[in-house]
Amino acid sequence: MQHSTLDLRDLTRRFGPKLAVDGVSLSVPPGQMLGILGRSGAGKSTLLRMINRLIEPTAGSIRYGDIDVTALKGKPLRDWRTACAMIFQQFNLIPRLDVLSNVLMGRLNHRATLPSLLGRFSAAERAMALQALERFDLLETALVRAGQVSGGQQQRAAICRALLQQPQLLLADEPIASLDPHNARVVMDALRRINQEDGITVLCNLHHIDTARSYCDRIVAMQSGRIVFDGPPADLTPERVRDIYGVSEDEFHSTAMPDGTLALA
Amino acid sequence: MSSALTTIELDWQARRRTRRAATLWYGALLLCAIAISAYVSEVFPETLARGLPQIGVYFRKLVPALTWDHLFDGPKTEGAIAYWFYRLDSWGWMLFETTQIAALATLFGACGALLGCFGASANLAPNRATYLICRRILELFRTVPDIVYALILVYALGVGPPAGIFAIALHTTGALGKLFAEVVENADMRPWDGVRAAGGTWLHGVRFAILPQVLPNFLSYLLLRFEINVRGSTVIGFVGAGGIGQELYLVIAKNYYDEIGAIIALIILTVAFIDIVSERLRSRVIGT
Numbered sequence: 001m002q003h004s005t006l007d008l009r010d011l012t013r014r015f016g017p018k019l020a021v022d023g024v025s026l027s028v029p030p031g032q033m034l035g036i037l038g039r040s041g042a043g044k045s046t047l048l049r050m051i052n053r054l055i056e057p058t059a060g061s062i063r064y065g066d067i068d069v070t071a072l073k074g075k076p077l078r079d080w081r082t083a084c085a086m087i088f089q090q091f092n093l094i095p096r097l098d099v100l101s102n103v104l105m106g107r108l109n110h111r112a113t114l115p116s117l118l119g120r121f122s123a124a125e126r127a128m129a130l131q132a133l134e135r136f137d138l139l140e141t142a143l144v145r146a147g148q149v150s151g152g153q154q155q156r157a158a159i160c161r162a163l164l165q166q167p168q169l170l171l172a173d174e175p176i177a178s179l180d181p182h183n184a185r186v187v188m189d190a191l192r193r194i195n196q197e198d199g200i201t202v203l204c205n206l207h208h209i210d211t212a213r214s215y216c217d218r219i220v221a222m223q224s225g226r227i228v229f230d231g232p233p234a235d236l237t238p239e240r241v242r243d244i245y246g247v248s249e250d251e252f253h254s255t256a257m258p259d260g261t262l263a264l265a
Numbered sequence: 266m267s268s269a270l271t272t273i274e275l276d277w278q279a280r281r282r283t284r285r286a287a288t289l290w291y292g293a294l295l296l297c298a299i300a301i302s303a304y305v306s307e308v309f310p311e312t313l314a315r316g317l318p319q320i321g322v323y324f325r326k327l328v329p330a331l332t333w334d335h336l337f338d339g340p341k342t343e344g345a346i347a348y349w350f351y352r353l354d355s356w357g358w359m360l361f362e363t364t365q366i367a368a369l370a371t372l373f374g375a376c377g378a379l380l381g382c383f384g385a386s387a388n389l390a391p392n393r394a395t396y397l398i399c400r401r402i403l404e405l406f407r408t409v410p411d412i413v414y415a416l417i418l419v420y421a422l423g424v425g426p427p428a429g430i431f432a433i434a435l436h437t438t439g440a441l442g443k444l445f446a447e448v449v450e451n452a453d454m455r456p457w458d459g460v461r462a463a464g465g466t467w468l469h470g471v472r473f474a475i476l477p478q479v480l481p482n483f484l485s486y487l488l489l490r491f492e493i494n495v496r497g498s499t500v501i502g503f504v505g506a507g508g509i510g511q512e513l514y515l516v517i518a519k520n521y522y523d524e525i526g527a528i529i530a531l532i533i534l535t536v537a538f539i540d541i542v543s544e545r546l547r548s549r550v551i552g553t
């Protein structure tokens with residue numbers, strides 16, 4: 001698979017009578033760090049989950065270079081998911097397995113079914129996992145159960161799992177919404193690092209305008225399933241926010257963060 | 266009081282009246298249903314009043330004539346425990362056979378349940394057809410009583426333990442499969458999304474995201490089923506499928522009351538022992 005542009009055309013997802021994502025068209029060039037901004041229920045999660053096909057689109061198409069992602073099945077679909085790693089708000093690790101085994105889950109699709117089902121990985125793969133853990137300062141947690149390390153550590157372990165897939169894209173679904181401000185910054189720094197050092201395209205759902213402004217090359221803002229802003233961070237001025245959402249930036253945050261998570265400086 | 270408050274108060278009272286009427290109506294309906302089912306299954310108060318004392322009489326016959334003076338004497342003295350359990354060696358062996366029938370049947374049944382349960386879980390079944398087929402198959406295994414399977418298998422395989430083992434295993438597959446599927450349906454799906462999003466197959470998801478979560482509950486149901494199957498394999502013996510059941514059937518048919526009492530006492534002791542051991546095992550596994 002070659003590094004290519006990710007192209008969404010009129011992507012739509014309907015849940016019963018509700019349009020979660022409504023005709024989204026978006027083009028993401030390789031190597032970009034894209035922030036997708038919006039309040040809860042704006043359709044950001046559905047959009048990301050459609051890109052790696054955890055959710056099927058109702059209409060529209062997803063293309064990556066000359067691959068028609070919407071038509072993939074079986075092994076090609078798993079290859080696509082491997083190339084397009086994902087991290088989640090709740091980390092989605094396996095709590096009962098140790099951190100190292102969790103990170104090795106990123107290699108499942110690189111091995112034959114039988115050895116991978118038995119949890120057998122090569123020494124080279126274990127070395128790869130340990131290097132990733134070391135890079136994000138997690139080496140001492142390698143043999144601890146994932147359910148017993150902190151949220152920030154779990155999210156970084158999830159990033160390591162994603163890296164072991166050797167992906168070209170990374171989808172990050174609200175990666176810092178369950179973290180405290182310090183850990184949020186550590187995780188955002190990690191995402192920025194893999195974007196710049198490994199050249200991985202990052203699509204990151206965010207609640208917070210300031211986070212998006214300080215980390216992303218480009219910001220897409222969504223409301224009610226539609227894109228209402230698409231441009232460089234400098235263009236998303238407080239006036240623009242007021243125009244788009246009809247509220248000031250502070251009010252946007254106070255309603256966007258129902259769980260009361262603190263703002264990032 | 267303002268008019269809005271009065272309206273809400275009146276509304277509330279009206280709702281309470283409706284609720285009370287509904288409770289009375291459904292209560293009456295329930296009583297009628299109970300009366301009908303009692304009539305159909307011939308459960309009448311006078312039958313019970315006449316019959317219940319008879320049960321007491323039967324149980325009194327089961328208790329042997331033990332005497333204090335000779336309680337701990339040898340098997341040749343009347344009134345001694347050893348005299349009561351004079352065939353302890355062969356009964357013990359048959360009881361052991363019964364527990365082994367139950368153990369193998371539980372193991373085979375659990376394997377079948379493990380194969381069927383993931384397809385029969387609404388959250389994991391790859392499609393609706395797989396889900397419905399797995400559910401129906403497990404239902405089929407479960408609804409036929411094990412004694413019916415035993416009769417068929419004794420006819421096919423001949424008298425002896427194999428018939429009992431497979432009969433109970435079939436029923437266990439259906440019963441455990443449904444319970445397993447319900448455990449799977451309550452599993453946390455976030456690890457599943459994580460494994461699937463990493464390019465893992467359906468089997469990878471089952472193996473790494475679901476199995477570690479559900480295994481302690483599976484084991485707990487398996488131990489419970491083992492207990493049920495020890496009792497079940499006793500009854501299965503009645504139709505010639507091996508174990509202590511065959512002997513029990515014989516002594517009941519011949520009205521050897523002392524023997525019936527001794528065998529029942531042994532079965533109760535065995536089941537209690539299994540219960541204690543499995544409870545220890547269960548709490549150790551779940552505790553970690």
